[in-house]
Amino acid sequence: MSEAAHRPLFHLRRAFAGSRVGRGPKHANQSFELTWVQQGHIQFDLGRSTLDAAAGTCVVLTDDGENTPVVRAAVLHQLWLPGTWLEEAAGALGPRASVPRFSAVHPADSRLTAHIRLVMEEIESGVPASDPGLGALMDSLLYGLVRGSAPERQHRQRDARIQRALERIAGEYADALRVEDLAEAAGMCRYSFLRAFRASVGESPYQYLQGFRLERAAERIRLRRDASVLETALACGFGDPGRFARAFRARFGCAPREYRARHSG
Incomplete structure (x- = not known):
């Protein structure tokens, strides 16, 4: 993919201490939201369904619909990716690839979770978005997202x-x-x-x-x-x-x- 090393990246580390449950705010995603749960636990209320993510797992929320995060005593790393980037990656791979349609939780030992964690650690360590190595990692991550990966738990009805x-x-x-x-x-x-x-x-x-x-x-x-x-x-x-x-x-x-x-x- 072209210009991979020049994409602006928005990464954020959040830490929540204490036993009190924090909820909200309810919001709509304008891009794909990737959350790696370093410690603790987070739940995403998607309205008619919910996603629960424990330490080590990674949540991929699509850019379709609203969600309300519910968190307690957690350390989270989040990265936002415009849907156009995933569309470009899917177009480059052809018919065998597609942009994810459903939000999902991916297990700690999955290849996709390891890749997401690596990208976030590189960004947090200070590697600039213009770094060619980070650009290559981002290309690989985008291809992994559109190729598909077996999620731990997909979009489902709340029980x-x-x-x-x-x-x-x-x-x-x-x-x-x-x-x-x-x-x-x-x-x-x-x-x-x-x-x-x-x-x-x-x-x-x-x-x-x-x-x-x-x-x-x-x-x-x-x-x-x-x-x-x-x-x-x-x-x-x-x-x-x-x-x-x-x-x-x-x-x-x-x-x-x-x-x-x-x-x-």
Whole structure:
């Protein structure tokens, strides 16, 4: 694609601290909005449907329709791409390519998410839009978007039953929640709830609860320096400190004390 290194890029890093849920404002996209969730969780209310994105995943919102973001304790990186750029990329590839029609969440281990993250990291590190290397990365990203990629969860109807279970997790994550407790909140039998939860959220109730607890623990470690790691583990629903430390390292790449030291500035 021509003039790839001369496209103006609009990239923004947003950080939301605390346990309060932030909502809005409702807005319409004039371009494609790419959101990489570095930490935390974000939900996009699309009116008749919703998209839920956990840490590591990437959301691609199309330029068609309105959305309302709902976020809690998250670090987000966002990049906006005009639809004309994607149309140009699709035209260059021919009939096998097309501009995405539906908003979607792409998993953390997908090739497209890795590519989006790389572009955002390059921009944040100070590489100018005129850099030929960044221009080549952008071309590759645009081609990847129009070729298509298997999304984790596509545009779908909101399931109010699963939403009730998610709200119970948000309010009682420190307690000994069982699948049966969440199924009861959803008003479903255990088997139906497990299937519906995975279809709606993209992971099992246990995986989601574990991730939610770890995100709250990381937040407490960053913001409450007077609390010990053990106190933090217990306050976030982990009864076994050793298990907490292993799960924390697997999610954040370091031990809780090292994580605190990295965020002490």
